[in-house]
Amino acid sequence: xxxxxxxxxxxxxxxxxxxxxxxxxxxxxxxxxxxxxxxxxxxxxxxxxxxxxxxxxxxxxxxxxxxxxxxxxxxxxxxxxxxxxxxxxxxxxxxxxxxxxxxxxxxxxxxxxxxxxxxxxxxxxxxxxxxxxxxxxxxxxxxxxxxxxxxxxxxxxxxxxxxxxxxxxxxxxxxxxxxxxxxxxxxxxxxxxxxxxxxxxxxxxxxxxxxxxxxxxxxxxxxxxxxxxxxxxxxxxxxxxxxxxxxxxxxxxxxxxxxxxxxxxxxxxxxxxxxxxxxxxxxxxxx
Amino acid sequence: xxxxxxxxxxxxxxxxxxxxxxxxxxxxxxxxxxxxxxxxxxxxxxxxxxxxxxxxxxxxxxxxxxxxxxxxxxxxxxxxxxxxxxxxxxxxxxxxxxxxxxxxxxxxxxxxxxxxxxxxxxxxxxxxxxxxxxxxxxxxxxxxxxxxxxxxxxxxxxxxxxxxxxxxxxxxxxxxxxxxxxxxxxxxxxxxxxxxxxxxxxxxxxxxxxxxxxxxxxxxxxxxxxxxxxxxxxxxxxxxxxxxxxxxxxxxxxxxxxxxxxxxxxxxxxxxxxxxxxxxxxxxxxxxxxxxxxxxxxxxxxxxxxxxxxxxxxxxxxxxxxxxxxxxxxxxxxxxxxxxxxxxxxxxxxxxxxxxxxxxxxxxxxxxxxxxxxxxxxxxxxxxxxxxxxxxxxxxxxxxxxxxxxxxxxxxxxxxxxxxxxxxxxxxxxxxxxxx
Numbered sequence: 001x002x003x004x005x006x007x008x009x010x011x012x013x014x015x016x017x018x019x020x021x022x023x024x025x026x027x028x029x030x031x032x033x034x035x036x037x038x039x040x041x042x043x044x045x046x047x048x049x050x051x052x053x054x055x056x057x058x059x060x061x062x063x064x065x066x067x068x069x070x071x072x073x074x075x076x077x078x079x080x081x082x083x084x085x086x087x088x089x090x091x092x093x094x095x096x097x098x099x100x101x102x103x104x105x106x107x108x109x110x111x112x113x114x115x116x117x118x119x120x121x122x123x124x125x126x127x128x129x130x131x132x133x134x135x136x137x138x139x140x141x142x143x144x145x146x147x148x149x150x151x152x153x154x155x156x157x158x159x160x161x162x163x164x165x166x167x168x169x170x171x172x173x174x175x176x177x178x179x180x181x182x183x184x185x186x187x188x189x190x191x192x193x194x195x196x197x198x199x200x201x202x203x204x205x206x207x208x209x210x211x212x213x214x215x216x217x218x219x220x221x222x223x224x225x226x227x228x229x230x231x232x233x234x235x236x237x238x239x240x241x242x243x244x245x246x247x248x249x250x251x252x253x254x255x256x257x258x259x260x261x262x263x264x265x266x267x268x269x270x271x272x273x274x275x276x277x278x279x280x281x282x283x284x285x286x287x
Numbered sequence: 288x289x290x291x292x293x294x295x296x297x298x299x300x301x302x303x304x305x306x307x308x309x310x311x312x313x314x315x316x317x318x319x320x321x322x323x324x325x326x327x328x329x330x331x332x333x334x335x336x337x338x339x340x341x342x343x344x345x346x347x348x349x350x351x352x353x354x355x356x357x358x359x360x361x362x363x364x365x366x367x368x369x370x371x372x373x374x375x376x377x378x379x380x381x382x383x384x385x386x387x388x389x390x391x392x393x394x395x396x397x398x399x400x401x402x403x404x405x406x407x408x409x410x411x412x413x414x415x416x417x418x419x420x421x422x423x424x425x426x427x428x429x430x431x432x433x434x435x436x437x438x439x440x441x442x443x444x445x446x447x448x449x450x451x452x453x454x455x456x457x458x459x460x461x462x463x464x465x466x467x468x469x470x471x472x473x474x475x476x477x478x479x480x481x482x483x484x485x486x487x488x489x490x491x492x493x494x495x496x497x498x499x500x501x502x503x504x505x506x507x508x509x510x511x512x513x514x515x516x517x518x519x520x521x522x523x524x525x526x527x528x529x530x531x532x533x534x535x536x537x538x539x540x541x542x543x544x545x546x547x548x549x550x551x552x553x554x555x556x557x558x559x560x561x562x563x564x565x566x567x568x569x570x571x572x573x574x575x576x577x578x579x580x581x582x583x584x585x586x587x588x589x590x591x592x593x594x595x596x597x598x599x600x601x602x603x604x605x606x607x608x609x610x611x612x613x614x615x616x617x618x619x620x621x622x623x624x625x626x627x628x629x630x631x632x633x634x635x636x637x638x639x640x641x642x643x644x645x646x647x648x649x650x651x652x653x654x655x656x657x658x659x660x661x662x663x664x665x666x667x668x669x670x671x672x673x674x675x676x677x678x679x680x681x682x683x684x685x686x687x688x689x690x691x692x693x694x695x696x697x698x699x700x701x702x703x704x705x706x707x708x709x710x711x712x713x714x715x716x717x718x719x720x721x722x723x
Contacts, residue, residue, distance in 0.1 A: 085448045086448070086470075087362070087405070087488050088469060088470070088488055089470075090469060090470035090471070091450075091468060091469055091470040092470065093470035093471075094450070094451065094452065094453055094467070094470065095450075095451070097453065098412075098451065098453070128472060129470070129471070129472060132455065132472040132473065132630075133412070133452070133453035133454050133455050133473075134453070134454030134455060135412045135413065135453040135454035136453055136454075147413075151374045151573075151620065151624055152374045152375065152532070152569075152573055152606055152617070152620050152621065152624075153374060153375055153531040153532050153537075153606055155620055156532045156533050156606075156608055156612065157532075157533075208413075209372070209374070209456065209624055209627060209628065210372060210373065210374040210375070210376075210456075210573075210624070211413050212371050212372065212376065212377045212379075212380050212411070212413065212414065213377055213380065214374070214375055214376075214377050214529065214531030214532070214537060214604075214606070215377055215529065215531055215537045215538040215539065216537075217531060217532075217537065221413060224413075224415035224416070225415070225416055226416070254416070255384070255416060258299045259295060259298045259299055259381060259385070259538065259539055260530075260536060260537065260538020260539050260540055260555075260556075
């Protein structure tokens with residue numbers, strides 16, 4: 001008995017039963033009882049040997065042998081240039097994925113293999129990077145990209161309505177991705193047939209976390225350029241302009257705005273627009 | 288009630304993003320002074336005595352941080368954090384887009400002070416236009432001899448690379464930023480070792496925000512004492528404050544630190560929309576505890592006063608919400624953001640953000656019980672301080688403060704729910720999960 005412990009901290013002296021009276025675990029079932037159930041023959045299905053590739057199949061792909069992968073020259077050069085900018089080649093992972101996405105429209109498996117061959121990493125490594133970052137697409141997503149910010153500031157100014165309007169305007173027309181997708185000539189032959197045939201909307205609309213333009217809330221990033229403040233009507237106009245190839249919302253571009261407090265002719269346009277987006281009576285939540 | 292424009296002095300000058308215009312307006316004089324008239328130690332001393340505090344959120348002394356880098360001949364790195372992704376913050380966007388050379392000049396001078404030879408600007412992938420502008424500006428600076436193997440004939444080497452992210456809020460956390468720059472998933476690292484000792488590629492690394500570095504040319508050109516003439520004693524200088532939400536004139540306003548918050552929100556930003564009252568606001572981005580309109584508006588806008596009031600200045604982004612806003616829904620929006628952006632490395636943050644969202648959704652559907660509110664509060668206290676980075680804390684603090692300050696609304700949501708709000712599916716009862 002340790003003399004170091006005061007008696008009151010040795011409960012087993014008063015109640016030794018509390019250790020030993022704990023019921024033990026239930027007995028383990030005997031192996032025979034669990035698996036040896038006799039089934040009538042008609043209820044047993046004999047599986048046939050797999051004819052197609054199964055997931056997960058075998059070991060992960062190794063680092064591709066550069067001599068065995070055909071890489072479009074421009075893509076290879078772009079990735080090599082990125083590698084030279086950093087002390088370590090892995091740093092080129094994100095620039096390489098951007099290059100792939102620009103070329104193929106999304107981070108395609110072929111593109112990832114090609115980039116992996118150039119950088120000297122496994123395709124799985126690049127895939128893990130691509131799946132981490134929100135801006136990389138892992139599947140074909142259409143020609144134009146519309147990201148509608150629905151975070152706090154934009155939500156306060158009615159972003160949910162703008163997002164709904166974008167979705168509604170973008171929904172009806174659907175088409176397969178055009179053959180001449182931006183720069184997408186090389187590598188298309190190797191694409192599996194089902195990827196090309198899959199129906200992809202021409203417009204990719206999704207809501208996004210804060211895009212860093214709360215001063216023009218509610219706003220959207222359309223083909224990587226910022227526009228705001230937007231109304232529901234603007235959404236329909238923008239979709240129309242995207243489809244017809246016209247300039248998108250020329251009066252709502254972020255780059256044309258002065259800093260807040262700067263001189264602007266004719267008062268502040270944001271004030272009057274706001275009342276369109278959010279009339280005082282608009283109920284948000286319980287209100 | 289007026290702006291004090293230092294970084295924003297010529298912000299709307301046409302063509303300011305071009306080197307020629309920037310130089311015509313007095314740009315790139317500080318760099319000449321720093322490289323030709325001052326020793327690196329003098330530059331560092333100047334920055335330290337100016338009292339410039341980091342503008343990214345933590346508010347740590349910039350000069351002190353730079354002085355932590357070891358001396359020696361190894362490769363040293365300077366990273367500019369332009370991964371501005373916090374809801375409510377958009378000051379760096381405007382600074383990079385309109386005055387990229389101010390940032391580049393500050394970065395080169397800071398590199399001299401810290402002895403860094405390789406610099407990176409990590410800009411978020413969504414800022415595509417700003418990235419393009421920065422690329423062009425860096426090319427101009429190389430051509431003019433401000434960057435390269437021999438900066439202004441001083442024999443010093445400063446290389447600068449613009450690195451674009453691809454959409455991850457966590458990469459604004461400094462160690463996650465380093466991981467992302469190294470070509471990995473952006474997961475925060477265990478600290479210590481701090482980046483000043485072992486950062487990018489294992490080398491000593493200084494990481495500063497865009498606005499912090501944009502202050503540097505002005506301090507070097509006009510002196511630390513001049514800089515200390517602005518703001519308060521503990522928060523010297525000006526701050527670009529992003530005001531957004533339910534105000535009449537949202538935008539970036541550059542003010543001296545220490546002015547009353549009311550002057551910012553009601554003066555510069557025009558106050559609440561017509562016919563509405565300010566219910567509350569986030570004083571420093573979505574990760575700062577909220578303040579109600581009554582208590583918060585008369586607090587001076589400075590690092591120390593906000594800390595005293597139980598909130599924080601953070602990145603200096605005010606989000607105002609008026610009386611039409613349901614705070615339970617606001618809490619849900621806030622929590623959803625952090626749930627989505629949690630990298631998943633640390634359990635308290637990954638699970639805590641997830642369950643906070645689920646519990647708030649349950650309240651909104653009117654399925655919650657009063658004990659849920661205590662559970663929400665206890666989840667928040669179990670996240671704070673238990674993760675590698677402060678992303679989880681950034682959700683816990685505002686959500687916790689909302690529960691504390693707007694308790695009646697949460698109680699009402701538990702009673703009746705909040706109609707008209709979209710939520711995910713109900714949480715499956717435990718018995719059903721077991722039976723399945």
